[in-house]
Amino acid sequence: MDNFTLRPAQAADFPAIRRLIRVVRINPTGLDWRRFIVAEAGGQFAGCAQLKPHGDGSLELASLAVEERFRGQGLARCLLEALLSGSPRPLYLTCRAGLGVFYQKFGFRALPPPEMPPYFRRLNVLAGLMMKFPGVEEGLLVMRL
Numbered sequence: 001m002d003n004f005t006l007r008p009a010q011a012a013d014f015p016a017i018r019r020l021i022r023v024v025r026i027n028p029t030g031l032d033w034r035r036f037i038v039a040e041a042g043g044q045f046a047g048c049a050q051l052k053p054h055g056d057g058s059l060e061l062a063s064l065a066v067e068e069r070f071r072g073q074g075l076a077r078c079l080l081e082a083l084l085s086g087s088p089r090p091l092y093l094t095c096r097a098g099l100g101v102f103y104q105k106f107g108f109r110a111l112p113p114p115e116m117p118p119y120f121r122r123l124n125v126l127a128g129l130m131m132k133f134p135g136v137e138e139g140l141l142v143m144r145l
Ligand SMILES: CC(C)(COP(=O)(O)OP(=O)(O)OC[C@H]1O[C@@H](n2cnc3c(N)ncnc32)[C@H](O)[C@@H]1OP(=O)(O)O)[C@@H](O)C(=O)NCCC(=O)NCCS
Pocket: 024, 026, 063, 064, 065, 066, 067, 070, 071, 072, 073, 074, 075, 076, 077, 078, 094, 095, 096, 098, 099, 101, 102, 105
């Protein structure tokens, strides 16, 4: 896709970021717009991602989402590559199991619980409990780059 641009988010992007994150039903907490980059296509908000720091010192690649009408055109790849190029390592993320293959393409590897930082270990335990509820069929992966 060649008619889009990436830029740091501004305060005015926050409503679009929050709406998209809600629509795609990923973690709606910690959406500080100052940490985000956004993609625009034809002047329209098209997607976003952020680097989110945690109290245990770990850094998470989070809130990656692309508006449905702009998917399948390499936008997530561009958002990821832009964040990855300027970020320290290690970098962690969580995703539903089905997206593990997607992140493997960028070098992320799934972690066993003993290798997870405390924040992600807690999240992993919570996700394990959620799996006991009817209708929750897909597990959570914690990955590291
Ligand atoms: C996942 C998501 C961000 C992908 O956005 P996108 O702009 O369509 O992705 P891209 O076009 O950049 O695809 C990049 C690569 O990932 C692959 N990919 C995209 N979506 C995928 C999926 N759901 N499962 C597996 N692979 C996927 C593509 O085939 C492509 O591979 P290639 O470069 O080898 O051809 C988008 O579907 C989305 O917003 N989903 C809802 C929110 C979400 O689940 N976010 C992830 C939170 S962990």
